[in-house]
Amino acid sequence: AQTVTQSQPEMSVQEAETVTLSCTYDTSESDYYLFWYKQPPSRQMILVIRQEAYKQQNATENRFSVNFQKAAKSFSLKISDSQLGDAAMYFCAYRTENTGTASKLTFGTGTRLQVTL
Amino acid sequence: GAVVSQHPSRVICKSGTSVKIECRSLDFQATTMFWYRQFPKQSLMLMATSNEGSKATYEQGVEKDKFLINHASLTLSTLTVTSAHPEDSSFYICSARRDYNSPLHFGNGTRLTVT
Numbered sequence: 001a002q003t004v005t006q007s008q009p010e011m012s013v014q015e016a017e018t019v020t021l022s023c024t025y026d027t028s029e030s031d032y033y034l035f036w037y038k039q040p041p042s043r044q045m046i047l048v049i050r051q052e053a054y055k056q057q058n059a060t061e062n063r064f065s066v067n068f069q070k071a072a073k074s075f076s077l078k079i080s081d082s083q084l085g086d087a088a089m090y091f092c093a094y095r096t097e098n099t100g101t102a103s104k105l106t107f108g109t110g111t112r113l114q115v116t117l
Numbered sequence: 118g119a120v121v122s123q124h125p126s127r128v129i130c131k132s133g134t135s136v137k138i139e140c141r142s143l144d145f146q147a148t149t150m151f152w153y154r155q156f157p158k159q160s161l162m163l164m165a166t167s168n169e170g171s172k173a174t175y176e177q178g179v180e181k182d183k184f185l186i187n188h189a190s191l192t193l194s195t196l197t198v199t200s201a202h203p204e205d206s207s208f209y210i211c212s213a214r215r216d217y218n219s220p221l222h223f224g225n226g227t228r229l230t231v232t
Contacts (some may be wrong), residue, residue, distance in 0.1 A: 042225070043155075043208065043210075043225065043226045044223065044225050044226070045161075045210065045212070045223035046223075047220060047221075050220070091160060091161070104151060104163055104166055105151070105161075105163070105212075105221065106163075107160045107161045107162075108160060109159065109160045110159075110160050
């Protein structure tokens, strides 16, 4: 079974600075997807960024980018120019490409990000 | 963008009663819906996968007779917590996708409190 590990329960960053959230995962599969989701106090899960394992290029979405190291099974999220609205829980998630398992998401334990003035 | 509506957002029920939570995809047909449970300050734990017109697939350790899931149409899945107990108090979140290659869209969640 796949596992997703987020070793940082909490992180803090000053407004306008850059922060990196860590995520590692364990899988025996070669094809899969990785995601970062944001859960603000409203509890709504919001997709931040997505990475296909077969793509070597790291995904970017505006101020959000990832460092995907397939061999190391590492998938970190970098938030640049942090804003107060970035404060939330961030979950790393894994999804198999195996259609037989209905492609369910496996979530990490989350990292709570605080953004300070 | 795709919208998933979950209702109610909050519910309080007495121990021993049943409560139904609805998950609707408002602007797309969802072939698959997922039900998650989230304890305070913890991650989302998948409870079951619901495919339209077929029985739900439950994760190990989830009691299917207690958490009844019905996916009767392509836009609606329901989770019924039967004979609720205080330990069932939690935050329940549904998600839905149009097809296998489509992204998942999440509902706003339901906070269940069993007294």
